[in-house]
Amino acid sequence: MSAGVEQLKGSIPPLITPFRNGEVDLAGYAGLVDFQVEQGSHGILVNGTTSEPSTLTVEERNRLIDVAMETVAGRIPVVAATGSQSLAETQDLTTHAVNAGVDALLIVTPYYIRPPQRGLIEYYLEVTTPHELPWMIYHIPGRTAVSVTLDTVAELRDRSPQFVGMKHAVNDLGFVSECLARVGNDFRIFVGLEELSFPMMAVGACGLMNAVGNLRPKPLADMCEAVWRNDLDEGRKIHQRLLEINKAVFFDTNPIPMKYMMKRLGIIPENEHRLPMVAASAELAARLDQVLTNAGLLD
Numbered sequence: 001m002s003a004g005v006e007q008l009k010g011s012i013p014p015l016i017t018p019f020r021n022g023e024v025d026l027a028g029y030a031g032l033v034d035f036q037v038e039q040g041s042h043g044i045l046v047n048g049t050t051s052e053p054s055t056l057t058v059e060e061r062n063r064l065i066d067v068a069m070e071t072v073a074g075r076i077p078v079v080a081a082t083g084s085q086s087l088a089e090t091q092d093l094t095t096h097a098v099n100a101g102v103d104a105l106l107i108v109t110p111y112y113i114r115p116p117q118r119g120l121i122e123y124y125l126e127v128t129t130p131h132e133l134p135w136m137i138y139h140i141p142g143r144t145a146v147s148v149t150l151d152t153v154a155e156l157r158d159r160s161p162q163f164v165g166m167k168h169a170v171n172d173l174g175f176v177s178e179c180l181a182r183v184g185n186d187f188r189i190f191v192g193l194e195e196l197s198f199p200m201m202a203v204g205a206c207g208l209m210n211a212v213g214n215l216r217p218k219p220l221a222d223m224c225e226a227v228w229r230n231d232l233d234e235g236r237k238i239h240q241r242l243l244e245i246n247k248a249v250f251f252d253t254n255p256i257p258m259k260y261m262m263k264r265l266g267i268i269p270e271n272e273h274r275l276p277m278v279a280a281s282a283e284l285a286a287r288l289d290q291v292l293t294n295a296g297l298l299d
Contacts, residue, residue: 012079015045077103085113091127201223
């Protein structure tokens with residue numbers, strides 16, 4: 001059963017997918033889910049960009065949803081990213097996630113094809129109308145080459161009662177204020193760029209869906225909670241402490257740096273990827289080791 005829209009807030013990290021000898025490590029994934037719960041995250045995002053979904057089959061993505069639901073067992077909300085380049089595939093992924101009992105859907109704009117805004121609107125309605133679950137847009141034009149306009153957000157808000165928010169992974173702080181003014185302060189905007197975590201929350205974003213939450217979940221949860229109690233000074237201090245690690249996430253294509261740093265801290269045994277993604281180079285590894293050392297996380 002859905003946790004309710006009001007619980008969709010705070011730090012909801014997009015989990016990595018652990019691989020072992022080329023296969024998805026489902027036991028390892030369950031361990032990462034438990035790690036997030038134990039560290040105080042306010043939810044988890046399954047099959048987001050950080051999970052390398054384009055390297056996974058539909059069956060593997062669905063199985064990760066199942067493992068997440070079994071492991072969470074109602075302790076925190078589970079958001080499923082169900083978008084794909086194909087309408088039919090997105091519908092299949094969405095139906096499975098709904099049937100599995102997730103709390104909300106996050107659906108990326110269909111990528112590469114570069115549809116017009118009217119096509120985006122009809123696409124989202126086609127995918128979500130058969131279901132009563134809350135859903136959000138995943139707005140990441142740097143990867144998809146598709147931007148969502150405020151007019152599109154407003155029309156979808158009018159036409160779909162279940163449309164409750166978006167993950168905004170764009171270096172555009174003003175969008176948050178403009179969007180909330182246009183569609184209402186109850187619209188849930190999650191920050192998708194680490195370096196804007198605190199600034200966007202300070203002007204009205206309800207939470208974070210940041211890759212760095214795989215590595216440092218508790219400080220991100222603490223920062224969200226500081227903002228909620230209007231302790232902006234504490235929130236800013238936490239954000240500043242995380243700044244170098246936040247930047248390191250993008251020293252190479254996400255999640256290459258993230259998986260390396262997780263391995264170095266013992267969170268995962270190997271930083272394995274599937275092609276065309278590859279493990280961190282020696283040069284990158286040295287840079288990341290220095291970041292972790294500077295943060296006091298390595299001796």
